[in-house]
Amino acid sequence: xxxxxxATLRFDLRIIASTIEPGSxxxxxxxxxxxxxxxxxxxxxxxxxxxxxxxxxxTACIARGLSVLQGDLNREVDDYPDDTFDYxxxxxxxxxxxxxxxxxxxxxxxxxxxxxxxPNFSHYSIRxxxxxxxxxxxxxxxxxxWYDTPNIRVITLKxxxxxxxxxxxxxxxxxxxxxxxAGGEGRIIRRxxxxxxxxxxxxxxxxRREQEQPRPQRQPL
Amino acid sequence: xTATAATDHRRFFTFAEAPNLxxxxxxxxxxxxxxxxxxxxxxxxxRDNAILVAHAFSGDSHAASHLQAEGxxxxxxxxxxxxxxxxxIDTDRYFVLCPNILGSCMGSxxxxxxxxxxxxxxxxxxxxxxIGDMVTTQKRLVDHLGIxxxxxxxxxxxxxxxxxxxxxxxxxxxxxxxxxxxxxxHSALAIAFNEIARQSIMADPNWRHGDYYEGRGxxxxxxxxxxxxxxxYLSDEAMRRKFGRKLQDKENFSFGFDGDFxxxxxxxxxxxxxxxxxxANSVLYITKAADYxxxxxxxxxxxxxxxxxSQRSRYLVVSYTSDWLYPTYQARELVRTLKRSGQDVSFCExxxxxxxxxxxxxxxxxxxxxxxxxxxxx
Numbered sequence: 001x002x003x004x005x006x007a008t009l010r011f012d013l014r015i016i017a018s019t020i021e022p023g024s025x026x027x028x029x030x031x032x033x034x035x036x037x038x039x040x041x042x043x044x045x046x047x048x049x050x051x052x053x054x055x056x057x058x059t060a061c062i063a064r065g066l067s068v069l070q071g072d073l074n075r076e077v078d079d080y081p082d083d084t085f086d087y088x089x090x091x092x093x094x095x096x097x098x099x100x101x102x103x104x105x106x107x108x109x110x111x112x113x114x115x116x117x118x119p120n121f122s123h124y125s126i127r128x129x130x131x132x133x134x135x136x137x138x139x140x141x142x143x144x145x146w147y148d149t150p151n152i153r154v155i156t157l158k159x160x161x162x163x164x165x166x167x168x169x170x171x172x173x174x175x176x177x178x179x180x181x182a183g184g185e186g187r188i189i190r191r192x193x194x195x196x197x198x199x200x201x202x203x204x205x206x207x208r209r210e211q212e213q214p215r216p217q218r219q220p221l
Numbered sequence: 222x223t224a225t226a227a228t229d230h231r232r233f234f235t236f237a238e239a240p241n242l243x244x245x246x247x248x249x250x251x252x253x254x255x256x257x258x259x260x261x262x263x264x265x266x267x268r269d270n271a272i273l274v275a276h277a278f279s280g281d282s283h284a285a286s287h288l289q290a291e292g293x294x295x296x297x298x299x300x301x302x303x304x305x306x307x308x309x310i311d312t313d314r315y316f317v318l319c320p321n322i323l324g325s326c327m328g329s330x331x332x333x334x335x336x337x338x339x340x341x342x343x344x345x346x347x348x349x350x351x352i353g354d355m356v357t358t359q360k361r362l363v364d365h366l367g368i369x370x371x372x373x374x375x376x377x378x379x380x381x382x383x384x385x386x387x388x389x390x391x392x393x394x395x396x397x398x399x400x401x402x403x404x405x406x407h408s409a410l411a412i413a414f415n416e417i418a419r420q421s422i423m424a425d426p427n428w429r430h431g432d433y434y435e436g437r438g439x440x441x442x443x444x445x446x447x448x449x450x451x452x453x454y455l456s457d458e459a460m461r462r463k464f465g466r467k468l469q470d471k472e473n474f475s476f477g478f479d480g481d482f483x484x485x486x487x488x489x490x491x492x493x494x495x496x497x498x499x500x501a502n503s504v505l506y507i508t509k510a511a512d513y514x515x516x517x518x519x520x521x522x523x524x525x526x527x528x529x530x531s532q533r534s535r536y537l538v539v540s541y542t543s544d545w546l547y548p549t550y551q552a553r554e555l556v557r558t559l560k561r562s563g564q565d566v567s568f569c570e571x572x573x574x575x576x577x578x579x580x581x582x583x584x585x586x587x588x589x590x591x592x593x594x595x596x597x598x599x
Contacts, residue, residue, distance in 0.1 A: 047565075049565070049566075055569060055570065055571070055572060058569050059569055059586055059589055059590055061567075062537065062567045062569060062590050062593055062594055062597075063589045063590060063592070063593030063594075064593060064597065065593060065594070065596060065597020065598075066567075066597070067535065067565050067566065067567045068567050068568075068569075069556065069560075069566070069567065069568045070568055070569040070570055071553070071568065079556075079557045079560040079561055080560055080561070081561060081563065084563070
């Protein structure tokens with residue numbers, strides 16, 4: 001297996017990697033060249049599978065010894081039995097998904113926990129661009145023009161929190177980060193995250209209503 | 222200049238001598254059984270570096286050339302680009318084994334072998350055999366060589382079927398499986414083409430119900446069978462690129478049936494070449510075995526996720542975009558089945574316009590996938 005130098009792992013992937021317990025079983029959707037999976041296998045004894053649409057990237061992953069399926073992630077997730085994985089990772093892909101609620105529900109079915117990351121559309125630079133230029137914003141995280149972008153959804157941290165709650169997920173952890181697109185370096189944002197973070201990383205799980213605290217009986221007045 | 226005659230590197234393993242005949246899936250018995258095979262590389266002291274290469278329907282044990290100690294030349298094998306020192310199936314590191322399949326005519330027991338009861342070739346008295354029976358004989362060979370667990374089993378097309386059969390029959394004996402351009406079972410389309418091939422042979426008056434070994438064989442029927450097969454191994458794109466409507470050695474139509482188009486001439490050439498090489502009855506038996514092959518109902522026999530990691534196997538499935546004999550959707554069905562049963566599986570579709578035969582054509586992508594996959598097992 002070709003090892004990945006931890007320093008070269010993209011910053012957001014390093015943050016994601018740090019949240020995964022050693023020995024976990026992981027599915028990485030849109031795994032690209034497999035850097036995260038390779039890092040997890042080497043440093044965390046994580047067994048994992050990746051899904052990648054691009055044939056060259058999928059080939060590169062398999063050639064470095066990773067288990068990767070070349071295909072459309074929306075379809076590939078349907079085939080796994082319930083709770084196959086400890087973590088399902090959807091890294092910087094949610095903004096390209098046509099049916100996010102449906103996909104998340106599949107992910108929560110096949111994995112105990114789901115890690116979702118996406119570029120934050122409410123970063124102050126984006127707000128300013130729209131305000132000052134009146135044109136669709138472009139930046140390092142979202143470098144495309146409106147007519148050639150694969151990013152069909154604009155998501156903010158605030159939107160995602162509401163979405164997760166509305167479709168029945170509990171947010172276990174939220175990490176806001178600021179890093180460039182190439183993303184070697186970056187930092188964690190703790191205050192005013194919706195304004196200052198370039199990416200949001202959320203660890204969520206399906207809300208289990210039966211496990212919720214029973215509501216206290218209202219005492220008669 | 223005359224080429225040095227290539228040395229025959231085949232070895233032969235004979236077993237199932239009477240009365241310990243081999244019981245086949247059909248219930249029939251067969252024996253003695255001889256399996257011809259070739260090997261490359263050295264078996265490690267721990268006997269854990271063996272890779273079994275399963276050949277396709279008309280293939281043989283000569284998957285690659287052998288290094289010649291005396292400077293003579295060996296003819297290239299059918300998977301020369303994949304097998305050899307430093308190649309994807311690296312003979313410097315792995316002990317590579319390629320057996321000729323049961324029912325073939327390239328050294329292993331098949332319908333053209335002598336029936337011990339009569340001393341004459343079996344012909345149609347050869348019992349119907351299956352892909353499972355082929356694999357049973359391969360397993361006997363692997364046992365004979367003292368290999369408890371194969372590092373990998375790899376094959377394309379009917380070779381891929383043998384790979385899958387290994388995984389349902391002897392999952393604990395195989396660390397990794399590479400199934401290329403193959404299927405869990407034949408579609409009606411694939412059976413249909415095989416049936417045309419068989420009918421073509423059986424309609425040839427020289428076939429004589431399979432009892433032709435003392436006279437002229439069903440050469441025309443066999444040639445036509447090969448022509449049909451060859452078309453299914455190509456693709457519309459490949460044929461357009463290779464032949465289009467080009468004429469063979471002429472400027473104008475002959476307005477006759479001698480063959481004007483290059484594609485006609487090519488198919489005739491392929492047919493004749495095949496007649497000189499292959500036995501018609503073997504085509505009947507092997508195509509039928511491929512048609513009977515079906516692992517869909519037997520996937521429960523694959524290694525289970527609960528098994529210890531040392532018992533689990535890894536899978537690599539590869540398909541080609543222009544393969545219309547075993548199209549990608551069939552490979553994806555296989556992948557889906559493996560995922561559902563909790564197997565560790567990788568899959569990649571390769572863009573290629575050469576049709577089903579693409580796995581036999583040198584391609585860096587296949588080498589990269591397979592080489593990396595076998596390396597990654599450590």
